[in-house]
Amino acid sequence: MNRAAIAEVVTNTDSTQNEDNVECATSTVQDYELTYDEQRERERLERLVERAFYQAGLALKELRDRRLYRNTHTSFDEYCKDRFAYHRSRYYQLINAATIVDNLQSCLQFVDILPTAEGQVRPLVPLNPDEQRLAWTQAVKATDGKVPSARVVKDIVDKIRERTKLPNPYRVGEVCLILPKDNPDLRGKSGCWCIVTHVGDFSCTIDTWDNEYTVKIEHLKSLEYTDSECEFMGELLKRLRRLHQLPNHDSSIDWQLAGLGKRYEAWLTNVQEEVLHTFEKAYGLIET
Structure with missing residues (x-):
């Protein structure tokens, strides 16, 4: 085969490979794109993940308040240990978190973000409801509209407590x-x-x-x-x-x-x- 023929074969081969690569790349991009319904479903599932701790806290609160454990356990503490492997500190963290997230709902008119993990809520527990909303709003703004870490929230809470000198939170009895x-x-x-x-x-x-x-x-x-x-x-x-x-x-x-x-x-x-x-x-x- 002469040089001209070899060059033609090589050119044709490269052209075919380039076309295959373009087609493959186009196919890959198309596979990565989501339909409108898929995007909505993704957002729905992400919300479920983000609010899992909140839903758990609401459920635990109802189980406790209605004493729906009474047919199998003498105390809510024993029930949580047996059923969920939760000790008192953990289930109270979740219950407190759910209560605080409910309180933070009104913050959505200022910042379009709610906590996505119980740890982000924990520093807010010592504050009263108004201070909780203030601290969360400031924490979101401090992170440029992103979900703030527990450390960021705690830093904001510490500043508020220093400024307001919170009273003793305990009561006799x-x-x-x-x-x-x-x-x-x-x-x-x-x-x-x-x-x-x-x-x-x-x-x-x-x-x-x-x-x-x-x-x-x-x-x-x-x-x-x-x-x-x-x-x-x-x-x-x-x-x-x-x-x-x-x-x-x-x-x-x-x-x-x-x-x-x-x-x-x-x-x-x-x-x-x-x-x-x-x-x-x-x-x-x-x-x-």
Whole structure:
């Protein structure tokens, strides 16, 4: 074959390959494009992903408020552990988040973005509803209209708290979880519940089953109990304190009391009530 013939074959081959490549590229672009219905479906599914934590919080709140767990579990805490592997801190995070997202709905007239993850909402919990909306709006604007990270939200919240000097959020009779952090007086009290007995400007006096403490508000976390649940826990604390203060009582009592002092569900199980009742009868605190 002469050089001219070879050149013609090569030219034809390159032309064919170029046409194939163009056709392939066009086909690929067409495959990547979405129809109008597909785009709408994508947006719908993305919204479901973004609001999954919100829907979970709403569902948990309804399950709790209507006590729809009562046929299988004595407490909401036990139900969540068994059914969802959620501990108290987690399901309250989701419930609080759903409540706050509902509050932020009115922000849509200023910023067209709502939280897409529970962590973005968590820093807003200490604020009142008006401050929550203000903080979220400022956080979205600080990120040029994008979804702000939890860190951005927290920074905005810290500035608002410094400026407004938020009052003590706790009230007398409220049931709280103790957070020892760097307080040596609270060593060994991690995970214990307490009752607030006095509220100061920046601290609270609290009672536990074995002692009384004055702590800063950052060493407490509300367990978000209802009024009836707080009343029950207040009466329970009195029962535990009476047993603990008995002179020369059996050491096994303190072991039981320490366990109940860390079990911060709002109700006792039947077995726990029976054990506590037995101790009270044995020491004459109640009539036999």
